[in-house]
Amino acid sequence: GAGVSQSPSNKVTEKGKDVELRCDPISGHTALYWYRQSLGQGLEFLIYFQGNSAPDKSGLPSDRFSAERTGGSVSTLTIQRTQQEDSAVYLCASSLAGGISYEQYFGPGTRLTVT
């Protein structure tokens, strides 16, 4: 079956521009996670959505980062006024149901380069 998909696969942007990254979770998965993978920081949690509950934003590094999830499915991660330190691979993962099934399945990621 279809896995987690992310778009675009690569994004190059200029410092100061806003970017939007998209994630389509596995159908039926109610939990959705965003992570960031960078050379200096490894894999780090950003934000978590579960159903219609308020998201857990505890991992967002600054108020330039925000995310939304529409209709309990597709999610968009927005980075405003991008900085060079935002360059990383942004990974999305989904899970059948937070607290019941712990298995998280990752998408291929979006490689963001800020010039």
Place this chain on the structure above:
Amino acid sequence: QQQVKQSPQSLIVQKGGISIINCAYENTAFDYFPWYQQFPGKGPALLIAIRPDVSEKKEGRFTISFNKSAKQFSLHIMDSQPGDSATYFCAASGGSARQLTFGSGTQLTVLP
């Protein structure tokens, strides 16, 4: 504060050998410990996972050993193959949100 420490950073093994990667955690609230395999340009793929109520789990050539009292767990890859060459991440989660806390990764190279 790094909550999951992973070693070694890199590992070279001969084909047919055993690869062993170790992780240690600090947060006693963690109750789920997966291992992920990642190839260049790909997202992490779930390999095998364990809960703390068992000390070992085996799936094919992959085995997790878990020591709750020492707060350590390890991945053993038996009969390592060149196709196993990848970066391996241990992780841990707990609580209601279940977000994963990852180790720093181990780059495994299996020589033919």
